[in-house]
Amino acid sequence: MSRPVRLWVFLVGAVLVAALYAWACFDLPSFGGDHHPYGDRAVRTALAQHTANAVSSVNFDQRAFDTLGEQTILFAAVLGTVVLLRQVRGERRTDPTPAPVADRVRWFGVLMLPVALVVGFYVVAHGPLSPGGGFQGGIVLATALHLLYIAADYRALERIRPVGLYEVGDAVGEAAYVVTGLAAVLAGSAFLANVVPHGTFNTLSSGGTVAVLNIAVGMEVACGIIVLLARFLDQAVEIEETAEETGAR
C-alpha cells in the first residue's frame, strides 16, 4: 500500500473510531463516580484474606491465574529477545574502550547503588503491605544494577552480572509461581488458591501465598530485565558485524 493510500485508510478509520468512542465516553460511568461493583468486592476479599494492599491481593490472589498469564508473556518475550539478539556467524566481539568518567559521576553511582538496591528489595518485600510489589521492585533492582555501568565501566558491570545465572533466575521465578499454584492443588484446593494460613493483618507474613507469589514475580522480573538489558548492551557495545569474514565465527 502506498503512503497516501495508507494515510487515507487511517483517516477514515480514525474519524469513525473517534466518533464512536466520543459517543461511548458520554455513556460511561462518569469520572470519579461511586459505581465500582468489582472494586468493592475486591476490597472486601482483600481484607478477608488479610492482605493490606488490595492491588497486590487482586494480582497475586484473586486474579493470580491472570498474573501467571502475564508472567508467561514476559518470560516468552525475554526468551524471544535472547534468541534474536544472540551472537551469530559473521559477528565478532570487540573490547569496548572505557570512556573517562567524571569523579563526581563515579561517586554518585557508587553511593546510589546500595541505596537503589535496598529500595528495590524493600519494594518487592513490602508488596502485600504498601504500594509496590514484585513487578515494580523487580524493575528497580534491575535498573539499580546498571548504575555500575555509569559509575565504573562495562567490564565492571559484566563481572557482577553473569548473564547465565540471571537467565536461570528468570526461569526459577516462573517455575516457583507454577509450583506454588500446584501446591494448592496438592493441598486439595484449586490451582493457585490461597490455602496458606493468612497470618496477622499488616505484617510481612500476612496474606498467605500473596507474599510467595510476589517474590517469585519479583525474581522473574528483575532477572528478565537484567537479561534483556544485557543483550541490548552486548549488541550496542560489543558485537560487531564483519561482513567480509563470513564463516570466521
Place this chain on the structure above:
Amino acid sequence: MSVLPYLAAGWIFLIGVYGLVTSRNLIHAVGCLTVTQSSTYVLLVAIGYRRGGTAPVFSDLPPGARVVDPVVQALALTDIVVGATVTALLLALVVQLRKRHGTVDPDKLAELRG
C-alpha cells in the same frame, strides 16, 4: 471535566496509531506503539477513580474507608511491566531487520519483498 480523561485516552490512542501509520523508521514506530499502549492505562485508571477516595492500601486505613478501584490498577500495573518486555522483543526484531536488510524504513522493506 467528567469526560476529559476518557477523551484524552482516545486522543492518545489515535495519535499513537497515526504515528505508526506514517512512521518512516521502525524504531520510531515502536516508540509510537508504547504511546498507544499508555492510552489503555489512562482509560483503565480513570475509570477506577472515585471522587474523594484514597489509594486501596489498608495498612494505615480503617476497613471500610473510601478507596478507589483496585482491580483496574492491578490490570494496568502488570501490563506496564509486561509491555516493556514486549517492546524489547520488537526492538530486537528491528535490530535483526537492520542486519538482514540494511534498513529500518518500513517502505523500503516492503519494496525489498515485492
Place this chain on the structure above:
Amino acid sequence: MDEVLIAIAVVLVAAAATAAVFHRDPLRQSMVLSLLGLFLALLYTFVQAPDVALSQLAVGSAVTPLMILLTVRKVKRGPRSGSEDR
C-alpha cells in the same frame, strides 16, 4: 483541588504523547517518551494509584528509553561501516 491536578496531568500527558509521535528522530523521541512516562506517573499519583505510578516510573522513564537508545546506537553503527564510529 484534586480534580484540577488531575485535569492538568491529563493535559500534560496528552501533550507529551502528541510530541512523542511528532518527534521523528528516535533519539529525540526517546527523551520525550521518558518525559511522557514522568507525566503518566504524576497522573497515576493524582488518581490515587501509587502502585501503577511506581511501575510506570521505573519502566517509562528508564527501561524503555534506554532500550530505544541502545537500539539506535546498534542500528546507526551499521553492518558494513567498520569499527571507526564509536
